[in-house]
Amino acid sequence: MQTNGARQALLPEIARTAAFRLALGFVAAFAASILLLFLFIYWQTAVVETRRIDGVLLHDAAAAAATSPAELELMLGPRLSQDLHRLTFAALFDADGHPLAGNLANIPPDLPRDGRPHRTRLRVDNGNGGQDEAVRAVIRTLPSGETFVIARSVGDLQQLRRTVQRALGLSVIPATLLALAAGIFLSLRALRRVKDVHETMARILSGDLHERLPIRGTGDDFDRLSDGVNRMLDEIGRLLDQLKGIGNDIAHDLRTPLTRVRARLERARDAGFETVGAAADASRREALQDAIDRAIVGLDQTLGIITALLRIGEIEARRRRSGFAAVDLAGIAREIEELYRPIAEEQEIRFEVAIEAVAPVFADRDLLLEAIANLVGNAIKFTPAGGTVRLALLAGPEGPRVRVSDTGPGIALAERGEVFKRFYRADKSRHIEGSGLGLSLVAAIVDLHGFTLTLGDAYPGCVFELLCQPPPPP
Structure with a gap:
């Protein structure tokens, strides 16, 4: 039955x-x-x-x-x-x-x-x-x-x-x-x-x-579908693993500036004013003013981290596709040169710019400017005095390339796959002020455009190369 x-x-x-x-x-x-x-x-x-x-x-x-x-x-x-x-x-x-x-x-x-x-x-x-x-x-x-x-x-x-x-x-x-x-x-x-x-x-x-879904190796429709779903699951797993660490990373990176703000405010409160108005001790007034200024700096740093996280989330959610248009990369390169040359000179760093004639690319100009500016700013930050930072716009058979190189300490081969993750900071750079979100923002912008970003050695230093052309469809 x-x-x-x-x-x-x-x-x-x-x-x-x-x-x-x-x-x-x-x-x-x-x-x-x-x-x-x-x-x-x-x-x-x-x-x-x-x-x-x-x-x-x-x-x-x-x-x-x-x-x-x-x-x-x-x-x-x-x-x-x-x-x-x-x-x-x-x-x-x-x-x-x-x-x-x-x-x-x-x-x-x-x-x-x-x-x-x-x-x-x-x-x-x-x-x-x-x-x-x-x-x-x-x-x-x-x-x-x-x-x-x-x-x-x-x-x-x-x-x-x-x-x-x-x-x-x-x-x-x-x-x-x-x-x-x-x-x-x-x-x-x-x-x-x-x-x-x-x-x-x-x-x-x-x-x-x-x-993962089973694949028999026959290459039929089921195998192709299973392979696509498995790759999707791999990406979901990667994002989930990344998401699991975001909470701890945020808590870790925000705890330090917030703790400093709290300590400074407590010291200022404990010091206080012995008198009010004009009778107040000038030195204590100055110390209080300095503590408040440092607290504001710490809060600004915290707000900057939160703003960067929200911006990365907005870009990864593909909410900026409506701003795409033909973009002149030479204009972006000249604008970045004008912005960062004084900063490089102030830090005694030589800033070299080479621009070749290239075709326009279809992109969001503001986002692309922000990505290249982050790469240049990152290079200047990690290059010691007397070093060199180079920004080059190159024409090639595959499309325009933006190359940013420096003579800094470089990035170890084992860490190159990690530097684009949120809050990741290499051991060499932990003494340098920063949130570890700059390259994550660059990676999100590059992914939105479908461009390709590679990281290599400059002997000494490192070189980032951005191919501003989406790859052909498979």
Whole structure:
């Protein structure tokens, strides 16, 4: 009973599969094709046979017209006696319609007297009484005034139609059953793979994010779909891992400035004023003012971190695509040179700019300016006095390139995959003021545009190269 119930539950599920519906469509198309093929074969065969019969009838009618009535009477008897299957009917009638010779009793009343073949029915005597016979017949009026009628049975065509119908039934039914069996087999295979996918997805939904959809290596649609979903799960896992650390990173990075602000405010409160107004001690007033200024700086640093996080989130949410237009990279490079050259000179850093003529790119100008400015500012921040920072705009076969290099301490090979993460700071740079969000913001802007950003060695220092051209579609 359970087995029967399982089968009853399985059959509707099979019927709902795309493979089974596709198999039904193929069955219908196959059956229609066979039907049309048999109809075409029958039609062509019937046309050829009808033309052959008509040709014979016209030849015999023409020969009769060239023969005298007396000779025709003598010829009809022996000829008709040789027709053992009684397929040919012929008769000679006088001018009044009385039969002179042949095996027809009268002239068919509905047969046109135009000397051309026509389909009609004759009443013939087969020895067991009269019966109607479907024939092709020709009436020819002889020069002497007699009428010659010749006809041939088309029963063979009817037999051919029955044969075609029988062959059609014998071929379509087995082929349909075979196609249905193939459809059920393919549906069962598809159901097994879908079941594996559902079980894997259930484990993923239950919290096992390391599970992946099975791939058999056949390269079929299921494998391509599973591969796409697995890559999506890899990206989701990466983002979740990154998201798990964001809370701790935010708490860690905000705790230090907020703790400093609190301590300074407490010291200022404890110091207080011994007197009010003009009688207040000038040194304590100055210390209080300094503590408030330092607290404001710490709060500004905290607000800057929060603002940068919100901006990265906004860019990653793709909310800035409406600002895309043709952008002149040379104008951005000159604007950055004007902005950062005084800062570099103040820190005794040589700032070199090289601009080649390049084609405009489709981008958000403000975001692209912010990304390149972050790279230049980052290079100036980590380059010691007497070093060099270079900004180059280069033309290449793949598109315009923006290259920012410095002669600073560089980035270790093991850390290059980490520097674009939020709040990450290399060991060499922990003594330098910053939040660790600059390169994360650059990575978000580059990803929004579909550009490519690479990091390499400048010997000494490091070099960032931005290819301002989306990669071709796969």
